[in-house]
Amino acid sequence: MRRPTLEAVAARAGVSRATASRVVNGQTTVAPHIRDAVLQAIDELGYVPNSAARSLVTQRTDSIALVISEPGTRVFSEDPLFSTVIRSASMELESANKQVVLMLASNAKSHARVERYISGGHVDGVMLISMHGADPLPSALSRLRVPVVSYGRPAVPVDIPFVDNDNVGGAEAGVRHLVEIGRRRIATIAGPQDMIAGQDRLAGYRNVLRDSDRRSIVAVGDFTRESGAIAMRQLLGDDPGLDAVFVANDLMAVGALQSLRQAGRRVPDDVAVVGFDDIEAAKYTEPPLTTLRHPVTDQATAMVKLLLGLFEGGPGDPVILPTELVIRESA
Amino acid sequence: MRRPTLEAVAARAGVSRATASRVVNGQTTVAPHIRDAVLQAIDELGYVPNSAARSLVTQRTDSIALVISEPGTRVFSEDPLFSTVIRSASMELESANKQVVLMLASNAKSHARVERYISGGHVDGVMLISMHGADPLPSALSRLRVPVVSYGRPAVPVDIPFVDNDNVGGAEAGVRHLVEIGRRRIATIAGPQDMIAGQDRLAGYRNVLRDSDRRSIVAVGDFTRESGAIAMRQLLGDDPGLDAVFVANDLMAVGALQSLRQAGRRVPDDVAVVGFDDIEAAKYTEPPLTTLRHPVTDQATAMVKLLLGLFEGGPGDPVILPTELVIRESA
């Protein structure tokens, strides 16, 4: 037994397929009593439109690809960023009646797959989360005739509208806070330098240190807890006298706190720590983490709005959202 | 300029549409030189099959809905469980050439949406993550004529194949460990009792306490860090002399550790703590958390295999995966 078709609905309601279609699509040029008859037939038969047939003729699919281009599987699972973006974007798209097709692009093979899929016209638009500079996907997708928006400024200069937060300004605010509470030797654990967030947050750190006439002490991690722990140990080796560290994300800050504890340093008494992101876990570290909050949810929502706007021929102007310093106990 | 169709490919290769279709679908009854001509035409035109047209006639969509029915948005964002399942399942489905359509069902409205979508034949199958007993979705979906598998045993008895881990056995192992290291007053922070994981882990705790002739001391949380912190404070109020606590998940254990610290209890000297899940953060708590590891990735993969098996008429037998005690410093 197959699903009822429009034909069946039309037959039951005693009208033509065209009229039934008009009712289904909410056109107003249908007389009320006919409309009611059709609606009743739909109800009785449990009719649901066949989307394949519909998009075959309309050339629309009402679905959006959410492409996450991230080689590091651990980061994906552990950084709440991704789930927050996925959730917020999904909910926003849902209310616009769009479907979310999730695609993970972790290697060359899946890149090809994503490209093929997108160019196959399966989706009306693409939301891209790609953080790494070497990623060929942003430029590849920008060449296809499908609207694309990016979460975060693309690391390569490419003509894709994006939504980002103020990484430089946030980092500056965080480091400035360390200066203001009187710290002299302020180190940083930077993020990966092939990522915009990594670059910009380091730039913000450098800006403030330069202006306040301090020497910069830099270690580089990859935004995982473990790399934060390693980088912190390295910093303590390089400069045992450091009295503050600005960590480019909270996950690494968690690792850094552990290393500081193991090295017998008290936080914030001996070493003040400032993170970035304000993930939920930042409230539960020992001590709770001073960090920079940026509106991930708003950013995801803005990205959806940007994309939907593009469909209507709207402008593709980048959106930059502000960050906010959240002071807890670590600095 | 529209995308090239199979018709165009056939014309360019000088064959019929049917033959071109045979080549695209990898049928062997095509002579090699004709096959090559078609492939070349495909390449030159950049042809990509139109999936809407294809699924209109094949009645397949090659996409799978991943439905996450979770009212608590915070849990979704913060519990790495979801992202791990999403990632693992996605990767597994990708290699089977299936698309993942992500659907979040957080309220009655989105439940209706999901139901409509699934019954609309947009997907070939459904993977359902629904943890709450009151959730009407499992039974609703089981009534549709679409294969459904569940991540975790459904809280209501419903005929859906599932993959779960051994919650009871895991909890027993965790509590037994506390008994073995000589703890006398072992409390528990249980999970929500409308969730199977919450029920089963509490049952495991009770089993061991009963057998070892101890009194049970129970507080209930909702699997968030915050609820863990609150429950711990409550337990300390109820029984200041407790010397161990089995926490039904790591997130709550993180909160519990914070409350213990604030109450001046040393872990594990004064109070031993065992968690459940072995999330990445468990390594970075102070002290690192003894917990029960269960194979989330394997569970997700098994779920995909189960679903794909169902398509081929395979059996829908539940799969239960074992858990493993990971001893760190908290107990």
Added chain:
DNA sequence: GACAGGTGAGAGAGCGCTCTCTCCCGAGAG
């Protein structure tokens, strides 16, 4: 040399829907 059997390619009928075009009918104007 005739015929059976098998193999490879084409013709054509849909899959379920939308949308344009056409037609009908009733109301209002002249």
Added chain:
DNA sequence: CTCTCGGGAGAGAGCGCTCTCTCACCTGTC
């Protein structure tokens, strides 16, 4: 009373593909 106009409904083409049916041709056998 006739003509025009416009709203409301139907007819039918086609979206791009798959798949069955048919047919042509080639090989092998007696």
